[in-house]
Amino acid sequence: DAGVIQSPRHEVTEMGQEVTLRCKPISGHDYLFWYRQTMMRGLELLIYFNNNVPIDDSGMPEDRFSAKMPNASFSTLKIQPSEPRDSAVYFCASSLGGSVNQPQHFGDGTRLSIL
Amino acid sequence: GDSVTQMEGPVTLSEEAFLTINCTYTATGYPSLFWYVQYPGEGLQLLLKATKADDKGSNKGFEATYRKETTSFHLEKGSVQVSDSAVYFCALSIPGRRALTFGSGTRLQVQP
Numbered sequence: 454d455a456g457v458i459q460s461p462r463h464e465v466t467e468m469g470q471e472v473t474l475r476c477k478p479i480s481g482h483d484y485l486f487w488y489r490q491t492m493m494r495g496l497e498l499l500i501y502f503n504n505n506v507p508i509d510d511s512g513m514p515e516d517r518f519s520a521k522m523p524n525a526s527f528s529t530l531k532i533q534p535s536e537p538r539d540s541a542v543y544f545c546a547s548s549l550g551g552s553v554n555q556p557q558h559f560g561d562g563t564r565l566s567i568l
Numbered sequence: 569g570d571s572v573t574q575m576e577g578p579v580t581l582s583e584e585a586f587l588t589i590n591c592t593y594t595a596t597g598y599p600s601l602f603w604y605v606q607y608p609g610e611g612l613q614l615l616l617k618a619t620k621a622d623d624k625g626s627n628k629g630f631e632a633t634y635r636k637e638t639t640s641f642h643l644e645k646g647s648v649q650v651s652d653s654a655v656y657f658c659a660l661s662i663p664g665r666r667a668l669t670f671g672s673g674t675r676l677q678v679q680p
């Protein structure tokens with residue numbers, strides 16, 4: 454079975470540019486999570502969706518960040534305009550159901566570098 | 569708020585040595601506890617979990633016991649291998665909130 458698929462794997466862009474990260478969750482999973490990993494702050498939850506509806510976006514750092522889930526098989530995380538401090542690895546994860554007994558499955562991440 | 573504290577790494581061991589990575593937590597209510605592992609260049613994978621006090625999670629020779637009295641969930645393995653070299657994350661999830669709160673991660677390096 455295909456796991457969570459993220460694209461691109463690496464992104465290098467100049468500050469001020471718009472960045473779009475993409476995620477395809479595991480088919481049938483109804484929860485989708487976006488995390489950010491940095492050396493300074495570790496792994497932080499940015500936002501998560503249930504059945505395509507955002508449930509908790511309290512971790513989104515500021516208005517420059519936005520996330521959408523137009524359907525059950527696709528989500529985007531957009532940064533506009535991007536800044537050097539946004540450089541990090543961004544992970545998408547999905548899970549089935551609301552029970553903690555269902556693990557979150559992570560993609561391989563997008564390594565973002567803002568110059 | 570909820571938080572997870574892990575021992576700082578890196579932890580460097582020789583092959584076949586005993587491993588302990590400490591993890592303590594602060595949470596409201598009764599959280600579920602997890603250990604995730606991240607190999608280089610990859611996403612996190614669930615290693616083991618425990619959902620109530622005194623539960624022991626185990627997988628691939630790793631074990632951790634949910635200790636409510638000490639709010640701890642230490643990861644142990646009796647004999648590590650070079651292939652266990654990775655970053656290990658302790659995490660919790662509180663009832664009603666599906667997202668995970670992660671510790672800072674502990675890098676394990678196993679030398680042949």
